[in-house]
Amino acid sequence: MSDPRAHARExxxxxxxxxxxxxxxxxLYSESARDGFAISWVDxxxxxxxxEWLAGLRTPPRGRAMVVGCGYGDDAELLAKxxxxxxxxxxSPTAVDRCRDRFPDSRVEYLVADALRPPQEWTGxxxxxxEAYTVQVLPGEARAACARSIGRMVGPGGRLVVVARSRRPDDPEGLMPWPLTRAELDTFLVPGLQLTSLTExxxxxxxxxxxxxxxxxxx
Ligand SMILES: C[S@@+](CC[C@H](N)C(=O)[O-])C[C@H]1O[C@@H](n2cnc3c(N)ncnc32)[C@H](O)[C@@H]1O
Structure with missing residues (x-):
């Protein structure tokens, strides 16, 4: 694959x-597994x-964590550790299989699910x-729907951390991955949730x- 990002875009x-x-x-994941080419976002x-966010906390986080669009599982493993x-x-079932293969002794519960239709029991x-880089690979109305769905997973007293590419409102949307505008960050805001910190x-x-x-x- 000469240009993995161009292939993903196609x-x-x-x-x-x-x-x-x-x-x-x-x-994309199954072709990559079969043909051995790299996926642009996999590192x-x-x-x-x-x-960095974890290193800046005064007290380590406790309780239950959710990793959205987990890819090959490195963020989930870090939180489990x-x-x-x-x-x-x-x-992607292929991505989830790869997480299980890479981390056979993991304590993480890896699941195939759609952030646009999450199980009811994940609410709160x-x-x-x-969430890193999932909303930005979705088009149109799916973006805000996904962001709201992610926001709804946060429980009382809980936190949501979002990492995304960004663009100014007057910048062109460009090619996939489509960066988020500042206004799109507000689409995560379900009742009870507020933005507490924003680093650009x-x-x-x-x-x-x-x-x-x-x-x-x-x-
Ligand atoms: C750009 S990748 C980022 C992967 C990982 N979060 C990372 O930072 O390396 C987006 C991931 O979200 C997954 N994804 C896209 N839409 C999804 C959805 N509706 N529900 C669950 N996962 C989704 C993709 O399969 C892919 O693994």
Whole structure:
């Protein structure tokens, strides 16, 4: 695969044109597993912004954690090592199988599920919800629907941490992954949840990548 990101964009384009906004993820993961090419977002390491966020806490998080769109599981494993009871899910069965293969002794509960139609029992069930780069790979109305669904998973006194590419409202939407605007962060705000911290940074690179690291808390 000469250009993994271009391939992912082509799969996304075809799938979305058919009206299937999530079908391309399993196709991408299963083709990658079969043909051995890289997936552009896979780096087989915990998200550095999650690592930094955890390092800045006065007291380590406790209780139940949820990792949304967990990919190959590195963020979930990090949280489990900190003593949290972690559930992690992805819409791609191949990605979830790979998590189980990579971490056979894991305490994480890995599940196949759709953030757009999550199980009822996840509502208000988690002390910490971590979302990195899932909403930004969805198009149109699925973005806000996914964000609301993620917001609803936070339990009383719990927190949600969101890491995403960012863009200014007047910037063009560009190509997948479609960065979030500041206004889109508000779509996570279900009743009881409020934005408690927002870091806007630019990750060095060619080109540099602007990002949001947002923390929400529920009363
Ligand atoms: C850009 S990747 C990010 C993966 C991982 N969070 C990371 O930071 O490396 C987005 C992930 O979300 C998953 N995904 C996309 N839509 C989803 C949905 N509706 N429900 C669950 N997972 C979804 C994809 O399969 C993919 O693994």
């Amino acid at each position: 799969l996304a384009r075809e799938s979305i044109a058919r009206g299937d906004v999530t079908g391309w993820f399993e196709r 087989l390491a915990p998200n550095p912004y999650l690592v 900190m003593g949290l009871a972690v559930t992690a899910f992805d819409i 069930a988690f002390d910490l919800v971590f 940074l630019v990750e060095p690179g060619d080109p540099p990548v602007p990002r949001f690291v947002a923390e929400f808390a529920r009363r």
